[in-house]
Amino acid sequence: MAHSNDLTLPPLALLPAVLAAARSGSFSAAATEMNVTHSVISRHVSQVEQWLGYDLFERYGRGVRPTPDGQRFLRDTQCAIDLLSQGAQPWRQRRGPDVIKVSLLPSYARIWLLALVPEIERDLDVRLELEISERLADFTDGQTDLAIRCGKGQWQGTRSTVLFSDQLIPLIAPSMLDGRDPSGLDAAQIATMPLLHDSDATGWRHWLDAHGVKFRQKPSDRRFEDYSVVLSAAEAGLGVALTRLPFARATIAKHDLVALPFAPVQSPLATHLVQPSYEQRPAVRDVADWLVKAASACK
Structure with a gap:
């Protein structure tokens, strides 16, 4: 088979520095990421630019x-x-368990996945490497294999499978009830x-709307990025939280909280297993x- 000698490739060994600089937005940050000096990144970028x-x-x-x-x-x-x-993954010889990188929110790790690892x-016969992160998983750089996220499942360039269709039930700390019977509370209260x-x-917003009550933001309301912090805040008596089935039993067991006697309300969001659109190993x-x-099995 004849091969053309006209095919020229860029300096491949220098490309990681270029990509690191693009990801981080600075040569200094790229140097820290790659554990080299600023001058190494600058020199590699200059050599690639000279070639181009x-x-x-x-x-x-x-x-x-x-x-x-x-x-x-x-x-x-x-x-x-x-x-x-x-393309190379199927041909690599395995050395020990295959490492699977899973990105997920801290709350999903604490409430569900850690116990299953x-x-x-x-x-x-695998090893799970968990990336606990609030940000959306980026599958383009090969750093993530699977992600567990809450949403509508419409993330560009991915395919998702519903793990849990979240159903909402309000939880309250006994201290906030002040001796009142929880069954006496209505949605307006x-x-x-x-x-x-x-x-x-x-x-x-969705839970109150299902009970005919308009949601209005109040100065006393609080917002936390992580759901497990929401539950801890509810336990501390800072407010009323919404739990999601099927996690309700585990949530109530771990926290000193009372489930208010309302029928579960289907959330517009769900917990999804997210994968890249391309075929995986x-x-x-x-x-x-x-x-x-x-x-x-949890449902």
Whole structure:
């Protein structure tokens, strides 16, 4: 088979520095990420720019941003690296358990997944590497295999499977009841109490609307990014929280909280297992199937 000698490749060993600079927005941050000096990053970027014949970055202050030409080169380079990585995975010889990277919110780790990790690793001969993060998972750089998120399941470039269709029940600390019978509270009375939110007011807005009460934000309401902090705040008597089935039993067992006697209200949001749109290696698919079955058993 004849091969063309006209094919020239960019200096591949220098590309990680270029991509790190683009991700971080500065040579200093890229140097810290790669555990090298600022001058190494600067030199590698300059050599790639010399090979290309144009600037990849605009320098401003202590930061950098890609030029229009740089944006196109960086996008195509990242796509090429992703394709190489995905294509090479099936041919790599395994050394020990396959590492599966799962991104999830702190609350999902505490309430559900952490207790399952030993069983998953034993059953599937894998090792789960958990990324506890509030931000949306980015599958483009190969740093995440699976993600567990709450939402409507419409994340661009991904496919998602519903793990739990969240149903909402209000929880309150006994100290906030002041000796009152919880069955005597109606939705209008609850709306006047301090309400606790995670991320936004979607849950309470929907729950009150289902009971014919208009949601109105109050100065006494509080918002926390992490759901487990919401539950701790409710236990401290800072307000009324919404629990999500099927986590209600575990939530009440771990916190000194009382479930108010209302029928569960279906949330417009759900807990999803999120995967990239491209085909994944068998071990990742096995973990995904395991999680879907485990979630189904909780319902």
